[in-house]
Amino acid sequence: NAGVTQTPKFRILKIGQSMTLQCTQDMNHNYMYWYRQDPGMGLKLIYYSVGAGITDKGEVPNGYNVSRSTTEDFPLRLELAAPSQTSVYFCASSYGYTGELFFGEGSRLTVL
Amino acid sequence: AQKVTQAQTEISVVEKEDVTLDCVYETRDTTYYLFWYKQPPSGELVFLIRRNSFDEQNEISGRYSWNFQKSTSSFNFTITASQVVDSAVYFCALSEKDFNKFYFGSGTKLNVKP
Numbered sequence: 038n039a040g041v042t043q044t045p046k047f048r049i050l051k052i053g054q055s056m057t058l059q060c061t062q063d064m065n066h067n068y069m070y071w072y073r074q075d076p077g078m079g080l081k082l083i084y085y086s087v088g089a090g091i092t093d094k095g096e097v098p099n100g101y102n103v104s105r106s107t108t109e110d111f112p113l114r115l116e117l118a119a120p121s122q123t124s125v126y127f128c129a130s131s132y133g134y135t136g137e138l139f140f141g142e143g144s145r146l147t148v149l
Numbered sequence: 150a151q152k153v154t155q156a157q158t159e160i161s162v163v164e165k166e167d168v169t170l171d172c173v174y175e176t177r178d179t180t181y182y183l184f185w186y187k188q189p190p191s192g193e194l195v196f197l198i199r200r201n202s203f204d205e206q207n208e209i210s211g212r213y214s215w216n217f218q219k220s221t222s223s224f225n226f227t228i229t230a231s232q233v234v235d236s237a238v239y240f241c242a243l244s245e246k247d248f249n250k251f252y253f254g255s256g257t258k259l260n261v262k263p
Contacts, residue, residue: 068248079153079240079253080194087249095250127194136182136248140194 039063043128043141050118050148058113058144060128068133069111070095071103073124074143080127086111087133118148151176153243155254162231163262170226170257172241178202180246183217183224188238188256197239200224231261 041062050056062069067088072080082095086105100122102114111130115122125145129138152175162168174183185197198208200217208215212229228235241254 070251072253077158077255079155079242079255080251081253082250085249093249125192129194131248133248136184136199136244136251137196138184138186138194138251139196142191142193 041128041130041139041141043126043144045144046142047145048147050115050146052118052120052148054118055114055116056118056146058115058126058128058146060111060113060141061109062111062128062130062139063109064130064139065108066130066132066139067108068131069105070129070131070138071101071111071113072127072129073097074127075124083113083126115146120148122146123148151178151181151243151245151250151252153241153252153254155241155257157257158255159258159260161260161262164233165230167227167229168231168259168261170228170239170241170259172224172226172254174222174224174241174243176243178245182244182246182248184242184244184251185215185224185226186240186242186253188240190237194240197226228259231259233261233263235259236261 044059070085071083084103086092128141154173183200186194238256243252
């Protein structure tokens with residue numbers, strides 16, 4: 038019963054460093070998403086994917102990149118980390134025809 | 150543009166009280182979906198309900214009920230006889246018909262005190 042697994046759960050980065058947040062789902066979902074959650078704010082969509090090889094930008098894509106080489110994996114790449122990217126990041130997946138999102142536990146990223 | 154507004158930032162109630170969480174949305178689409186998600190202190194978001202724009206019937210699930218009114222663009226959530234375990238942040242969300250993008254409100258933090 039793994040569901041959506043995100044790693045790492047916590048990370049501290051220095052300004053200008055790069056890193057990749059990993060996301061894997063074992064439910065054979067076609068749709069996958071990356072959101073960020075800032076304090077007192079709702080979730081903002083960074084990128085989404087409707088299937089392997091297909092990705093598209095969400096509301097706040099600047100400073101991030103994604104890839105979807107397999108159905109299971111949807112990594113989020115942060116290039117040249119900035120303090121504005123300090124946030125909690127959530128990966129989610131869904132079948133795409135129900136709209137029910139299954140979320141990972143979140144990854145808390147701090148950029149100092 | 151799609152937008153979801155949850156004007157109540159934080160609500161505190163005493164156990165067994167009823168509480169209603171408000172959600173107002175904006176969209177120009179005729180087909181859309183509305184959702185409620187719960188985020189307990191553990192942090193993981195959990196799906197509660199989905200409603201499509203053509204189904205205005207209210208829904209009840211145990212102590213939870215939802216009131217969808219297109220005339221006022223609202224999708225409110227009521228918890229009856231609240232319990233401490235209901236303490237969480239609740240998010241209302243709106244999706245386009247193809248479920249590519251979801252737009253979340255800023256959330257309402259519910260504190261249920263014993």
